[in-house]
Amino acid sequence: MTAKARPGKTTADEDGASRRDFLILATGAVGGAGAVLSVWPFIHSMNPSADVLALSSTELDISPIEEGQAITIQWRGKPVFVRHRTAAEITAAQDVDVADLRDPESDQKRAEKPEWLILVGVCTHLGCIPLGQKQGDPRGDWNGWFCPCHGSHYDSSGRIRKGPAPKNLEVPPYVFIDDTTVRIG
Amino acid sequence: MISPDKGIGKWIEDRLPIFEFAKHSLVDYPTPRNLNYWWNFGSLAGITLVIMIVTGIVLAMQYTPHVDYAFDSVERVMRDVNYGWLLRYLHMNGATMFFIVVYIHIFRGLYYGSYKSPRELLWWLGVVILLLMMATAFMGYVLPWGQMSFWATTVITNLFSAVPLVGESIVTWLWGGFAVGNPTLNRFYALHYLLPFVIVGVVILHIWALHTVKSNNPLGIDMKGPQDSIPFHPYYTAKDYFGLGVFLIAYMAIVFFAPNFFGEPDNYIPANPMATPPHIVPEWYFLPYYAILRAIPDKLGGVIAMFGSLLILFVLPWLDRSKVRSARFRPIYKQFFWLFLVDCIVLGWVGANPPEGKFVLIGQVATAYYFSHFLIILPLLGLVEKTKPLPESIAAAVTTTGPPKD
Numbered sequence A: 001m002t003a004k005a006r007p008g009k010t011t012a013d014e015d016g017a018s019r020r021d022f023l024i025l026a027t028g029a030v031g032g033a034g035a036v037l038s039v040w041p042f043i044h045s046m047n048p049s050a051d052v053l054a055l056s057s058t059e060l061d062i063s064p065i066e067e068g069q070a071i072t073i074q075w076r077g078k079p080v081f082v083r084h085r086t087a088a089e090i091t092a093a094q095d096v097d098v099a100d101l102r103d104p105e106s107d108q109k110r111a112e113k114p115e116w117l118i119l120v121g122v123c124t125h126l127g128c129i130p131l132g133q134k135q136g137d138p139r140g141d142w143n144g145w146f147c148p149c150h151g152s153h154y155d156s157s158g159r160i161r162k163g164p165a166p167k168n169l170e171v172p173p174y175v176f177i178d179d180t181t182v183r184i185g
Numbered sequence B: 001m002i003s004p005d006k007g008i009g010k011w012i013e014d015r016l017p018i019f020e021f022a023k024h025s026l027v028d029y030p031t032p033r034n035l036n037y038w039w040n041f042g043s044l045a046g047i048t049l050v051i052m053i054v055t056g057i058v059l060a061m062q063y064t065p066h067v068d069y070a071f072d073s074v075e076r077v078m079r080d081v082n083y084g085w086l087l088r089y090l091h092m093n094g095a096t097m098f099f100i101v102v103y104i105h106i107f108r109g110l111y112y113g114s115y116k117s118p119r120e121l122l123w124w125l126g127v128v129i130l131l132l133m134m135a136t137a138f139m140g141y142v143l144p145w146g147q148m149s150f151w152a153t154t155v156i157t158n159l160f161s162a163v164p165l166v167g168e169s170i171v172t173w174l175w176g177g178f179a180v181g182n183p184t185l186n187r188f189y190a191l192h193y194l195l196p197f198v199i200v201g202v203v204i205l206h207i208w209a210l211h212t213v214k215s216n217n218p219l220g221i222d223m224k225g226p227q228d229s230i231p232f233h234p235y236y237t238a239k240d241y242f243g244l245g246v247f248l249i250a251y252m253a254i255v256f257f258a259p260n261f262f263g264e265p266d267n268y269i270p271a272n273p274m275a276t277p278p279h280i281v282p283e284w285y286f287l288p289y290y291a292i293l294r295a296i297p298d299k300l301g302g303v304i305a306m307f308g309s310l311l312i313l314f315v316l317p318w319l320d321r322s323k324v325r326s327a328r329f330r331p332i333y334k335q336f337f338w339l340f341l342v343d344c345i346v347l348g349w350v351g352a353n354p355p356e357g358k359f360v361l362i363g364q365v366a367t368a369y370y371f372s373h374f375l376i377i378l379p380l381l382g383l384v385e386k387t388k389p390l391p392e393s394i395a396a397a398v399t400t401t402g403p404p405k406d
């Protein structure tokens, strides 16, 4: 509104124009921020719920697993590989120049006790389950696991050596409660 | 008959001019007089969408979205529900027919330059419909909870883990857990129910835009007056009905004689989160994109190329610099059009095969060609191609020189 339209008023400020601009801006900012923030509960409701999170640890008795054998258990809906490694597998895993690896990590860091290798059995490419747990499965060029989906090879420490996967098989958080029991998660 | 000129019809018309609207957009709508059969596929797509919604709603009355019951509830539809097998096969193969129809509809647009000014927004809305259809079909395929349902979901949702930094959090959010599971199945069902109605909304915008700029035609020139057009009804309603008959014969032949031709036998094995099937392949309509994904030896790069191959359609109206719409008058573009179509089929074939041996190289060459078509060939053709002279008008072209040859 101009001074002309409202005789007696001379400047925009006296007319309240800048005060109105301020109010519109402030209301818009508060309303806008509120609208954006109120979206969060909707988004967060789709994240894992309390009951899903509550299922996130599993205990396992490892005494029946013979040397050279592996078993697969389920943790958080995913397979976890527990392999009782042979001496040859351990040496092969340790005798690697870590610097040459795609995802450099030493075997010592990946296995708390060298004879027990515990991994999340999910290919880091697009989530298939690599083969190599059962007798007679292909175990890839590095005698570990082989993912048939797009051809990733993992070594006997579960590290990526060839194929499209970018990372080593993940080591889940675990603790040995005693000599024969391990808690995963 | 209710008439808008008297009685109850007039009472309604005075308050909501619905008769006028229907007459204007379904009867009088001035349509180019020279449309060929490639123009049937728009109305076919609309009819297929209706078929999908009707069969989907009755299936939803029998379906249980829970990991322990989903597979069995679909098998119950197949064995115990009256005509359940028919409804499911109509829905399952309806998805296939929908993509066939829409892909033909899109290639029609590419051939006759229907994406060029003033139809850019119309084209954009079409691409949005394609993206929504893909999301809907992907989530629908998850519902029977077979091995392919489960592992296709796992692989496709894992694509998002390629996003730097927040990738893992996005994937956990999509799943609602630490792996594909019951929360995933539930939300996919909710969205599978919702998205087709969103598609209906975008289709309405698509047709609104169409009726504003009017249909393109095989000559790719504008209608200049009444001599160039005919009313939609009865000319194109009749032609669309005939096309619908042919379409239904093909669709029913598949439903009754080869209902599982396009499916994967592995999806009749209940989902097992602890064992991946040896060969995971997506549904046929996703194969070319799957080939592009695998052609790039880097995880993030592959995901970007795959989404890029679709998103590039949005900028197509500005990549093609030629002022001439129809390939009929663009002798060089016409050849590249067919090469591009062959390239897409090759990508589909590569996507269906394991990424080994010759398929790796063929997939990479075909992917490179796919992007070159848009980013190099089309912009260059706009500069160098010598186009043929355009006819003076549609009427002149189709009435004095006989039917156009193509």
Ligand code: HEM
Binding pocket: B049, B052, B053, B054, B055, B056, B057, B059, B060, B061, B063, B074, B088, B091, B092, B095, B098, B133, B136, B137, B138, B140, B141, B142, B143, B144, B192, B193, B196, B197, B199
């Ligand atoms: C754009 C439209 C749609 C497309 C492309 C589509 C696609 C699909 C696909 C590919 C399947 C898997 C079929 C199978 O392999 O068994 C499916 C299943 C299903 N869809 Fe849809 N759908 C659409 C609309 C709808 C609508 C609107 C509803 C519900 C209102 C619905 C409800 C269902 C149900 C309950 C199933 C599971 C039963 C079954 O597997 O046959 N769909 N859909």
Ligand code: FES
Binding pocket: A123, A124, A125, A126, A127, A128, A147, A148, A149, A150, A151, A152, A163, A164, A165
């Ligand atoms: S998911 Fe294992 S190689 Fe792709």
